Amino acid sequence: MSLQKTSITFSPGxxxxxxxxxxxxxxTRQNAIGQERLAELGITAESWAEMIESGNLPGQVCHQDGQLIGYCFGDRESGEIVVLALLPEAEGLGIGKALLDRVMAELSAAGHARLFLGCSSDPQSRSYGFYRHLGWKSTGETDQYGDEVLEYLFT
Incomplete structure (x- = not known):
């Protein structure tokens, strides 16, 4: 069996x-949200596209051999990391961290000294350890979805 080289690329959403x-x-493996549930939350392809076009939702995407495998988007006005999503086969390769780093840098460049996000409070969830390992800290608050609010302070 021969190992094939794959092409991993990052680009703006x-x-x-x-x-x-x-x-x-x-x-996604954990916290998958389907199209119908997203629509119930007011998130459609059209609303998402409008936010990207307005410049308020900067994001980064990752493709492997031309196929979308992950993305991260943040809110330019509030400093919230809105979503980080990866296909299960893209986990553990550093892609999530790379996507998050790129969006964090963009929000920092937009003037944010503090970023925040909602994260599962379940220590068994992958996201729980992922963000904490990268320096995100609990604020002790929960968001409207019952997720724990984490923050990252640039020093």
């Missing part, structure tokens, strides 16, 4: 690709 982002969101 594009409004025209929002249907693919929604499809991927329903395929």
């Amino acid at each position: 594009r409004a025209g690709d929002t249907p693919a982002y929604i499809a991927l969101r329903g395929k």
